[in-house]
Amino acid sequence: MAMLHIIRDSGFNSSALTQCLSMNLPQDSILLMDDGCYNLNHPLLLAAIAKQPALKVYFISLHASARAQKSNNTSFISSTLDDVLELLFSHDNSITWS
Amino acid sequence: MQNTLALVVTTPPNSNLTTTAVNLVKAAVEKGVAIVGVFFYQDGVLNAAKHLSIPNDEYQTLQHWQQLNREFDVPLYLCVTAAEKRGLTDELGKNESSNIDQAFTVSGLGELVELTCKAERVVQL
Amino acid sequence: MADKTIAIVNTQAPFSNADGKEALDAALIFGSYEQATSLFFLADGVFQVIGDQNASAIEIKDYLKTFSALTFYDIENIYVCQQSLTERNLTANFHIDNIQVLTSKEFSQRLHQHNVIYRF
Numbered sequence: 001m002a003m004l005h006i007i008r009d010s011g012f013n014s015s016a017l018t019q020c021l022s023m024n025l026p027q028d029s030i031l032l033m034d035d036g037c038y039n040l041n042h043p044l045l046l047a048a049i050a051k052q053p054a055l056k057v058y059f060i061s062l063h064a065s066a067r068a069q070k071s072n073n074t075s076f077i078s079s080t081l082d083d084v085l086e087l088l089f090s091h092d093n094s095i096t097w098s
Numbered sequence: 099m100q101n102t103l104a105l106v107v108t109t110p111p112n113s114n115l116t117t118t119a120v121n122l123v124k125a126a127v128e129k130g131v132a133i134v135g136v137f138f139y140q141d142g143v144l145n146a147a148k149h150l151s152i153p154n155d156e157y158q159t160l161q162h163w164q165q166l167n168r169e170f171d172v173p174l175y176l177c178v179t180a181a182e183k184r185g186l187t188d189e190l191g192k193n194e195s196s197n198i199d200q201a202f203t204v205s206g207l208g209e210l211v212e213l214t215c216k217a218e219r220v221v222q223l
Numbered sequence: 224m225a226d227k228t229i230a231i232v233n234t235q236a237p238f239s240n241a242d243g244k245e246a247l248d249a250a251l252i253f254g255s256y257e258q259a260t261s262l263f264f265l266a267d268g269v270f271q272v273i274g275d276q277n278a279s280a281i282e283i284k285d286y287l288k289t290f291s292a293l294t295f296y297d298i299e300n301i302y303v304c305q306q307s308l309t310e311r312n313l314t315a316n317f318h319i320d321n322i323q324v325l326t327s328k329e330f331s332q333r334l335h336q337h338n339v340i341y342r343f
Contacts (some may be wrong), residue, residue, distance in 0.1 A: 001335050003334075022306065023334060025155050025326075025331055033118060081121055081125040084125070085103070085122070085129055089101050092338070093338055094220045094222075095232065157259035177287075179256075180245065206252075207249055210252070215226075
């Protein structure tokens with residue numbers, strides 16, 4: 001079953017990101033929300049994407065821009081809360097890491 | 099067929115994380131996703147505190163929950179055990195019977211079980 | 224109402240916040256409503272299940288004792304992440320009996336099989 005991992009904390013200050021990555025399986029997706037957007041430039045997340053190019057990582061563009069966070073990495077998919085609703089229903093389940 | 103969603107909110111009203119939850123519910127309502135209920139647990143129960151005073155120029159979390167409840171019939175359920183541990187009760191003295199806002203339905207964890215079973219998807223925020 | 228499988232994931236140590244207690248309260252209610260419920264212990268959550276703790280010494284009502292009631296609520300699937308134990312230099316010494324220690328991958332695969340996941 002495909003799981004949506006919702007990260008709401010910065011991986012620089014909490015273990016939300018590492019816990020998420022340790023539980024991530026190939027068909028899963030990651031969604032960066034709230035302070036989770038600070039992970040756009042986190043080395044562990046970038047390493048995970050490099051290792052698994054098919055990994056889909058979404059981020060709430062409004063939450064990222066409010067925090068002056070951006071990325072040139074084309075793997076990240078800019079999203080709205082409307083998209084989040086789509087993601088919730090296109091995945092089998094979700095887990096929130098914060 | 100209409101999609102159905104339940105939310106569990108565990109963050110307090112003075113957190114921007116709660117604003118995100120409010121906005122997700124608003125997006126769902128606009129999109130036609132049926133919210134079967136929002137369950138407030140842990141520090142999330144503080145959202146129901148009716149005497150919280152937040153400066154006028156700051157985000158009025160309670161007003162947004164009230165609006166979702168009043169205008170869009172979004173049911174708001176409060177875990178009473180978690181609420182009582184945080185000073186919220188509907189069994190106060192004679193002058194005022196409750197410090198819980200009336201937009202919230204006082205319930206228990208059994209309601210969480212109901213919502214979990216009823217909704218196609220559940221998200222914890 | 225459809226039957227669903229519920230996972231309660233614990234990621235916090237037991238005493239300094241109420242997460243562990245409130246997660247257990249939720250698990251017991253799901254169990255009492257006869258919902259198929261599993262408990263998962265990951266990261267600092269593994270500190271909830273290790274043996275030789277003494278909560279009353281720091282004036283905490285020992286909710287950890289309630290874990291032994293899980294069987295009565297038909298909550299038999301209790302999983303601990305081996306990697307989390309190893310990282311914390313812990314052995315498989317637990318205060319409840321029916322714990323299954325799984326590798327990180329097995330643990331995750333088991334978690335993925337549940338319809339609804341609550342993390343505390």
